[in-house]
Amino acid sequence: MRHGSFAENLRILLKALVLSRTGLASSLNVDKSLVGRWAAGTVTPSEHNLANLTRFVAEQIDGFTMLDWDRSPADFAARLGVSVEAATATAQLEWVPPAIQEEARRGARHRGWAYEGLWRSTRASSDLPGRFLCDIVEIRSQPEGVIRFRSGIESVRYEGQALLLQHQLFYFGADAQHGTVIFGIFSGIARQRAEVIEGLSLGTLRDAGGSPMASACVMSRLGDLSGDPTEDDRRFEAAVAELTPLAPEDAVSQQVRDRLALTQTPEIPGYLRLLFAHSLSRGAVLETDVM
Structure with missing residues (x-):
């Protein structure tokens, strides 16, 4: 697993799933500060946590496997069904509550x-x-x-x-x-x-x-x-x-x-x-x- 791309891919994942770091931490039963360090690229998940994370993503994205984490950010975003540009743009909105982000996306699509x-x-x-x-x-x-x-x-x-x-x-x-x-x-x-x-x-x-x-x-x-x-x-x-x-x-x-x-x-x-x-x-x- 490439250290740098994992952090960026995780940030793309959170935005694609409209999921906060706190929400992901709760789903994986880990501390939210640990998810923050993963997303910042200062540490990578242990094998145990990566397996749990992959299983969680597979419940949302059909066919998702460990190998998907090795994709480039552009390929990873495509695997999730979004463009890397859109995921990056959404990442700039971390200060906007997820519910408002989702309402804005519905408005834009409609x-x-x-x-x-x-x-x-x-x-x-x-x-x-x-x-x-x-x-x-x-x-x-x-x-x-x-x-x-x-x-x-x-x-x-x-x-x-x-x-x-x-x-x-x-x-x-x-x-x-x-x-x-x-x-x-x-x-x-x-x-x-x-x-x-x-x-x-x-x-x-x-x-x-x-x-x-x-x-x-x-x-x-x-x-x-x-x-x-x-x-x-x-x-x-x-x-x-x-x-x-x-x-x-x-x-x-x-x-x-x-x-x-x-x-x-x-x-x-x-x-x-x-x-x-x-x-x-x-x-x-x-x-x-x-x-």
Whole structure:
């Protein structure tokens, strides 16, 4: 058994089975700190514990044997019926309770298709009052129940994941090159495919101190994904390259301008909100809607 790959495979297993380290420890009748050391790669299981662990997994995964632990992480994830990318992405959510993770996966499998596509986001400029900044966003729903998103503006590329809970998208991502992180909450659509969604995002300014900044955003669909990830990557980068980050003064509709202006609440200074009653979020217009 390869020491390094076992730890990573165990982490993939826990995520694939939506199982906590404490839950696995209880099932194997061992201390949870021992499972933590297995997952960290500081120790490997004894023959006795590995046999018990393998029997436990075999009860969940048909035909699972000791030999499966020697697989590479990618092969191991495939053996469990997930992609290593999805398992790794889920591993970033250890702080999210398993029940919420499972609800988000159900939401993604059921409604993730409604948000797939290439989008343009619009938000107020922090430097130029009355002007607006735009980003390009790609949202992709994967079969394992994971929604991946990335956004680009000039040289900045955020990549991350979104949780679809009821009719809201909670997203977070990071730009590895610049070491920055963003968070956001967007109001979704109940039934149709989403065409416009709005929400609030939290990030940092590109100043010397990385000042915190919260802003309201409206995202409009630019187009659908092609089904070919390589082609979608090309289209995403082409859209970012063609984008003028500072939107021309006549490029943002008055409706969007008015909506973003309403996020400021005079009665509570410094408080941002987007009340659902006035939401711009909407789905595709179906033929039956206009008959």
